Amino acid sequence: MGRPRRLDRAFYARTATEVAPELLNKVLVTPNGTGRIVEVEAYEGADDPGSHGFRGPTPRTEVMFGPPGRLYVYFTYGMHWCANVVCAEPGQCSAVLLRAVEPLVGIEAMRARRPRAQRDRDLTNGPAKLCAALDIGEADKGLNLLRAERGITVVDDGVGALKRPERTTRIGLSAGADLRLRWYVPDSPWVSRR
C-alpha cells in the first residue's frame, strides 16, 4: 500500500454513474477528520428527474454543470448540508452524493460535532450527518478537490475498489425513485441503511 494519492481530473471526468461505485473505499479528507466512503448515489442531469439539475442550471446548481472535481454543497430541509462530488465535462450535469463514510481520523471531534449520536455508527451514516461530523457547509460550496482547496479532497490509499458493491435504488426521492443509482459497501456497519 503506497502513499495516498489524490484523485485526479481524469477520475472525475466521467459520468457520475461510472464514478460513483469507484468512489467506494476512497477516503474523504478534511481538516476536521477523514472517513472512508462506504455509500454513494449518482445524480445525472437531463435524463434524471431526481437530480437538482434536471431542469437546467440555476444559481443553486450551477456548480454541478461546471468542471469536474468540485464540491457541490446544498442546503436542504432548512437545516442540513449535503455534499456531492461533481463529475463529467463542463456543460454536463453529473454528481455523486456522499451518503456515508466510516470515520478514520478525528472521531473524537466528530463526536463533539454530533452530540446527539448515541453510537459511533450514527456519526456519519447519512449525507447530512457526515457533513455535520466533518463541518462541511456553505463555505465549501464549489471548492476544488483537485487542489485540496480548504484542505478538502478525496484520496486513494491503496485499499482498492470493491469487487461487488451492493447496488439499489436511491433513498429519499419521489421523482427518479426507480433508478438504481445507489451503491454501498456490503456488510459495512457505517452504511445509512440496508
Added chain:
DNA sequence: ACCGGGATGTTCT
C-alpha cells in the same frame, strides 16, 4: 422493530 410527525429555510411553481 416499525411508523408518524415536527423542525427549519431555501427554491421553485
Added chain:
DNA sequence: GAACATCCCGGTG
C-alpha cells in the same frame, strides 16, 4: 404555497 437527495424523537407492538 408546496416540495424538499434529512434527521430526530416519541409512540406502539
